[in-house]
Amino acid sequence: MILLSGQVLYNTQAILETIPKDSLGGITRYARWMRAALTLLLHRQDVGDEQRFLQLSENVLKLLKRVSREQVSGALFVNKVDMQQQYPELEVEWIMSKCWNRGLEARE
DSSP states (O other): OHHHHHHHHHHHHHHHHHSOTTSTTHHHHHHHHHHHHHHHHHHHOOTTHHHHHHHHHHHHHHHHHHHHHHHHHHOSSOOHHHHHTSOOHHHHHHHHHHHHHHHHHHHO
């Protein structure tokens, strides 16, 4: 089971690296695969999974900051293309709640 989940996680991370995050709809696909990778890490609880979870979460934060800066500097009005390149709000809330919960568990 651990070998299978390790291979699935490896494949999921490889997919994450190949998804273009600046293409139309690419961020949405990236968000879905990111949730899959983070869910695997949360359930496996192997050595190094906590660190990998933090790294992937930080990758999302960097992407959110980049997209936010591009939208602010690009135009005063958000057009349809900008809206499709935004990280899905539901996925942002999901990651925030998982990070919050992990922080609470670490304090215990």
